[in-house]
Amino acid sequence: MQRWLILIIALLVGGYLIGNGDVQASRNAVNQALQQNLTQVRTYADSDPGNYGYAKFIQRLYYCGGNHCLVQTSPEFRRLHPADRTNVVNQTQALAKMVLVDQGACTSRQVRAGLQLTIKIGCQTVGYSQVNHHYRYHWLCHNKAGKLK
Numbered sequence: 142m143q144r145w146l147i148l149i150i151a152l153l154v155g156g157y158l159i160g161n162g163d164v165q166a167s168r169n170a171v172n173q174a175l176q177q178n179l180t181q182v183r184t185y186a187d188s189d190p191g192n193y194g195y196a197k198f199i200q201r202l203y204y205c206g207g208n209h210c211l212v213q214t215s216p217e218f219r220r221l222h223p224a225d226r227t228n229v230v231n232q233t234q235a236l237a238k239m240v241l242v243d244q245g246a247c248t249s250r251q252v253r254a255g256l257q258l259t260i261k262i263g264c265q266t267v268g269y270s271q272v273n274h275h276y277r278y279h280w281l282c283h284n285k286a287g288k289l290k
Contacts, residue, residue, distance in 0.1 A: 168204055171244045175202040175210075178240050195232040202237055208247060208275075209257040210237050219262055223280055226268070230260060230278060234270075 179202055185193040198221070201213040212233055218226065234256050241247040241256075255275025260268040268280045 167244075167246065168206060171204045171241065171246045172202075174240050174244050175204060175237060178236055182236060195229040198229050199233050202233065202240075204237075204241065204246060207257075208241075208251060208255075209259070210234075212237075212258055212260045214260060214262050214267070216262060219267070226260075226280065227278055230258065230268070230270075231276060234258060234276070 179196060179199060182193050182196040186196050198215050198218045199212060200215050201211075203211040203213065205211055212230060214229075218229065221229065237256055238247075238252040241252060242249050255270065257272075257275060258268075258270040258278075259266060260278070266281060268278045271277045271279055
């Protein structure tokens with residue numbers, strides 16, 4: 142009886158570890174696709190800033206799993222007015238949603254309500270999407286003019 146119990150536990154643990162490896166590999170593939178798409182969009186930013194200018198403020202997109210992504214922004218993002226920051230992040234969110242669905246990390250139904258985003262400049266978190274509405278953002282550390290400190 143003990144041997145069977147040990148065997149079952151070993152199989153469950155082994156399956157869990159192998160499964161986590163697959164998850165990490167797919168997350169790496171999604172992150173690579175996010176970065177490739179962001180790089181491609183940046184090449185359009187100079188010729189069509191109205192549609193692609195947002196990419197100049199985004200340094201990196203990182204898929205954390207589920208419907209959560211980390212958006213690493215440039216220091217220039219700090220000087221944007223809150224409405225402009227929201228526009229940049231909304232366009233970034235659209236790009237991320239497209240890549241997550243294309244890569245099979247999420248379905249279009251799963252991302253319909255938006256992504257849970259954490260927005261950073263360097264190591265400092267400067268904003269995040271609200272839990273009940275992922276297209277509304279809470280900006281941290283801003284002064285009276287609405288600029289980030």
